[in-house]
Amino acid sequence: MSGTDQVTMALVIKALDAAALRHQAIAGNIANANSVGYRPLRVSFEEQLGFARQALARGERALTLADLSSVQPTLRQEPASQVGEPAVMVDLEMVRLAQNTLQYQALLKGLNHRISIISAAINEGRR
Amino acid sequence: MDYFSAFAISGSGMSVEKLRLDVTALNLANVNSTRGGAGTLYQPLTVVSTAKSGAFAAALAGAGNAALGAKVYEVRPSPMPVRLVYEPSHPDADGKGFVAYPGINSVNEMVTLIAATRAYEANVAALNAAKVMALKTLEIGGN
Amino acid sequence: MSVDPVGFLPAVRDIVSGQAPEASAQAGPIDFAGWMAREIGSVNEKIVNSDQLLQRLATGQVDNLHQVMIGLEEAKLSFQLLVQVRNKLLEAYQDIMRMQV
Numbered sequence: 450m451s452g453t454d455q456v457t458m459a460l461v462i463k464a465l466d467a468a469a470l471r472h473q474a475i476a477g478n479i480a481n482a483n484s485v486g487y488r489p490l491r492v493s494f495e496e497q498l499g500f501a502r503q504a505l506a507r508g509e510r511a512l513t514l515a516d517l518s519s520v521q522p523t524l525r526q527e528p529a530s531q532v533g534e535p536a537v538m539v540d541l542e543m544v545r546l547a548q549n550t551l552q553y554q555a556l557l558k559g560l561n562h563r564i565s566i567i568s569a570a571i572n573e574g575r576r
Numbered sequence: 577m578d579y580f581s582a583f584a585i586s587g588s589g590m591s592v593e594k595l596r597l598d599v600t601a602l603n604l605a606n607v608n609s610t611r612g613g614a615g616t617l618y619q620p621l622t623v624v625s626t627a628k629s630g631a632f633a634a635a636l637a638g639a640g641n642a643a644l645g646a647k648v649y650e651v652r653p654s655p656m657p658v659r660l661v662y663e664p665s666h667p668d669a670d671g672k673g674f675v676a677y678p679g680i681n682s683v684n685e686m687v688t689l690i691a692a693t694r695a696y697e698a699n700v701a702a703l704n705a706a707k708v709m710a711l712k713t714l715e716i717g718g719n
Numbered sequence: 720m721s722v723d724p725v726g727f728l729p730a731v732r733d734i735v736s737g738q739a740p741e742a743s744a745q746a747g748p749i750d751f752a753g754w755m756a757r758e759i760g761s762v763n764e765k766i767v768n769s770d771q772l773l774q775r776l777a778t779g780q781v782d783n784l785h786q787v788m789i790g791l792e793e794a795k796l797s798f799q800l801l802v803q804v805r806n807k808l809l810e811a812y813q814d815i816m817r818m819q820v
Binding site: 457460461463498502552559562565569 | 798
Binding site: 469472473474475476477479480481482483484485486487488490524526539542543546547549550553554557560561564568 | 578585632646649695699705706709
């Protein structure tokens with residue numbers, strides 16, 4: 450496998466980890482929709498990839514595995530909301546849930562595509 | 577994906593909202609009860625829920641994300657003033673002819689009911705999303 | 720509004736103008752090895768492009784999801800087509816080698 454291949458697979462797997470963690474955070478927020486003193490949870494992952502996005506936008510294939518090793522999806526807590534304001538806005542959480550589910554499934558599809566290209570090479574086109 | 581803890585989180589949210597629904601229904605059923613269980617007046621109840629204690633710290637420490645759910649902190653009587661209605665012919669009327677009804681505001685209770693229902697449905701949607709994601713994960717490599 | 724006659728197809732143009740259709744095919748000797756190399760190069764380009772699209776999706780900077788999906792599918796299909804072409808070529812070669820002299 451070429452170098453680009455490995456980086457892509459590693460990046461996609463990390464993004465899948467981030468999406469799974471994000472689902473836990475959103476599910477936790479929804480479960481605590483009416484909890485008092487609750488601080489909503491968020492996952493930070495895409496922000497850590499700022500330099501990678503810039504490189505991709507410029508069309509360079511500048512990513513290496515070493516760049517990715519420091520990127521990790523992490524949980525973050527938002528500051529406590531003001532008194533009287535709901536801590537969790539259920540509708541926004543539902544939107545985030547839909548977006549995250551779609552992202553997860555799109556990444557899975559991409560992973561399957563890469564795997565099927567390699568398996569087509571291995572099987573010489575025979576199923 | 578750790579679908580087990582995702583189910584646990586949504587399940588905890590659903591049980592909290594279900595309890596809130598039951599308590600609100602109990603309050604609404606007792607709007608006109610002049611006599612409570614032990615002979616005293618019925619006290620309307622409120623459900624106070626919080627996040628599971630130490631959930632965030634445990635999740636950061638990698639001890640699993642099942643602790644991210646919600647739990648019921650307490651079910652406490654709400655301090656609403658008693659409603660006094662002038663009905664001298666009522667068997668429970670006091671000396672001055674006033675009957676004491678529980679201080680339940682039907683409008684507030686209906687709002688709580690709707691909020692609890694909406695939150696319950698949102699938890700069900702989160703559970704379904706987790707299930708769909710887990711099923712799709714099983715199809716990796718299936719062309 | 721006028722309707723243009725159907726004249727944009729090269730074959731139709733040849734027939735209409737009375738030229739022999741084989742003339743266009745004899746532009747020069749057919750360079751099969753070169754053509755094959757070019758096709759392999761273009762399939763490689765498609766796969767590398769799909770890699771980039773997937774990286775864009777993972778970093779969350781995708782504006783339209785359908786472009787990513789189309790690019791991925793194109794790469795996969797091109798590669799499978801290439802593999803089938805290679806199989807057919809091998810078969811033809813083996814057929815020829817099997818021929819009794």
